[in-house]
Amino acid sequence: MEPAQREERAGPREGAVLVGRTREVTDVSYRAFLASQPAPRVHWAAPDGLEIVGSGSAVTVTAHGPDRFDSLREAASTVFTDVDRTGPPETRPRLLGGLAFNEHHESEPPWEDFPAAAFTLPQTQLTTAGDTTWLTVRAYGEDVTADQVEQRLDAAAESLSTLPMMRPSGGPPGVVETRTTPSKAEWTEQVERAIDRIEAGNLRKVVLATALEVDLAGELDVPDALERLRRTYPNCYRFLVQPGTEAAFFGPPPERLVKLTGQRVETEALAGSVPRGETPEEDADLAASMLDSEKLQHEQRLVVDAIMDQLSPLGDVQEGEQGVRKLTNIQHLQTPITATLSADEHVLSLVEALHPTPAVGGLPPDKAWQVIRETETFDRGWYAGPIGWFDADGDGEFAVGIRSSVAGGETATLFAGCGIVADSDPDEEWEEVQPKYRPILDELTSDDAATDGR
Numbered sequence: 001m002e003p004a005q006r007e008e009r010a011g012p013r014e015g016a017v018l019v020g021r022t023r024e025v026t027d028v029s030y031r032a033f034l035a036s037q038p039a040p041r042v043h044w045a046a047p048d049g050l051e052i053v054g055s056g057s058a059v060t061v062t063a064h065g066p067d068r069f070d071s072l073r074e075a076a077s078t079v080f081t082d083v084d085r086t087g088p089p090e091t092r093p094r095l096l097g098g099l100a101f102n103e104h105h106e107s108e109p110p111w112e113d114f115p116a117a118a119f120t121l122p123q124t125q126l127t128t129a130g131d132t133t134w135l136t137v138r139a140y141g142e143d144v145t146a147d148q149v150e151q152r153l154d155a156a157a158e159s160l161s162t163l164p165m166m167r168p169s170g171g172p173p174g175v176v177e178t179r180t181t182p183s184k185a186e187w188t189e190q191v192e193r194a195i196d197r198i199e200a201g202n203l204r205k206v207v208l209a210t211a212l213e214v215d216l217a218g219e220l221d222v223p224d225a226l227e228r229l230r231r232t233y234p235n236c237y238r239f240l241v242q243p244g245t246e247a248a249f250f251g252p253p254p255e256r257l258v259k260l261t262g263q264r265v266e267t268e269a270l271a272g273s274v275p276r277g278e279t280p281e282e283d284a285d286l287a288a289s290m291l292d293s294e295k296l297q298h299e300q301r302l303v304v305d306a307i308m309d310q311l312s313p314l315g316d317v318q319e320g321e322q323g324v325r326k327l328t329n330i331q332h333l334q335t336p337i338t339a340t341l342s343a344d345e346h347v348l349s350l351v352e353a354l355h356p357t358p359a360v361g362g363l364p365p366d367k368a369w370q371v372i373r374e375t376e377t378f379d380r381g382w383y384a385g386p387i388g389w390f391d392a393d394g395d396g397e398f399a400v401g402i403r404s405s406v407a408g409g410e411t412a413t414l415f416a417g418c419g420i421v422a423d424s425d426p427d428e429e430w431e432e433v434q435p436k437y438r439p440i441l442d443e444l445t446s447d448d449a450a451t452d453g454r
């Protein structure tokens with residue numbers, strides 16, 4: 001397929017036009033398409049069925065610092081000023097990407113390819129909604145013509161038709177060695193210190209995270225891993241953000257940060273975890289113990305209240321009925337929350353209001369961030385940051401970038417955290433964190449080793 005057009009990598013500018021041409025395609029393998037594409041690459045799949053994969057950058061908007069949301073909105077409005085496109089609404093231009101957990105993110109290893117915030121309009125994109133898949137080719141610039149883009153669309157369709165429907169799967173690369181940050185002893189100290197701060201009265205909850213650095217026996221085939229995650233975590237989001245040739249950030253997060261369609265907001269509180277049981281009875285008992293647990297209900301309530309507080313100035317907010325979200329290897333307390341806005345808002349404004357929720361940050365948010373910064377000895381980077389898309393109308397959807405890893409060459413760094421409250425126990429919290437590595441760790445572990453280790 002066509003190499004990325006370097007001359008078009010520049011950012012948004014006045015006078016440039018965005019030209020997009022789209023056609024329906026059949027019998028396409030996302031894995032084969034993704035594997036055939038050069039970086040930058042992005043992938044987004046939502047549990048409700050929208051699936052997008054893209055490569056190359058027609059235009060990318062980036063931002064950093066406290067004004068990053070304003071800068072993104074402004075840059076995006078320049079990108080969307082002059083659009084000449086074909087295709088159904090499903091294929092409208094969506095800027096795909098995300099933001100680092102914190103606005104002061106530094107692009108240091110393993111995050112050297114990742115700015116504090118970056119959203120891309122891919123040059124070549126597949127979009128699936130319902131049973132239909134479309135191929136879109138885009139270009140952005142002062143001198144771009146519809147003829148050029150149509151020719152590129154012909155070429156892209158031609159090379160797409162030559163891709164194999166199924167590539168043989170290379171399988172997981174295998175794990176040589178793992179290193180945990182912090183160690184179990186350090187974790188115990190960190191959690192005890194956090195509890196001291198909570199008891200001192202100036203902190204209610206903090207989510208402390210851990211990192212697992214994994215040396216691999218070979219290079220990870222990310223398109224293959226994403227394809228396997230489609231089957232093992234079918235009700236989760238799946239994403240890939242690969243801004244350069246080195247590192248890929250990817251994972252199957254279960255948690256929605258926010259979805260905005262017109263004035264309708266959908267979000268959720270997802271916090272409080274227990275493992276899945278070995279038998280249906282044990283599984284139901286574990287779920288019941290979670291529903292009955294005062295500590296886990298407290299963790300959940302803090303998240304529900306914080307989200308409701310953030311949204312209530314913007315419109316009419318409804319708390320849904322609490323339930324249990326069952327994933328392949330863990331179950332969580334979940335409360336859906338919806339709102340009808342009283343005025344139009346951009347989804348980035350909602351992301352700004354909500355992120356980080358106390359499911360991944362803490363309460364009060366500033367105090368929690370201070371504790372996270374003083375405690376964690378690794379860089380969260382984009383872990384637990386907002387990952388998703390937005391369009392010209394300001395509609396969009398964002399997941400929380402958890403159950404995720406940043407991988408490059410023969411190394412992958414995985415992240416997992418859990419909420420610490422007054423009655424947390426360091427040993428129990430350590431046990432709670434481990435299954436949160438599993439979605440990715442299982443993808444890295446060779447099948448033989450995985451069956452031994454399970």
Ligand SMILES: C=C(O[C@@H]1C=C(C(=O)O)C=C[C@H]1O)C(=O)O
Pocket residue numbers: 207255270271272273332359360402403415416417418419436
């Ligand atoms: C922080 C993570 O998960 C979050 C924390 C949870 C908890 O403390 O129970 C549950 C779901 C997520 O909101 C993670 O997976 O790394």
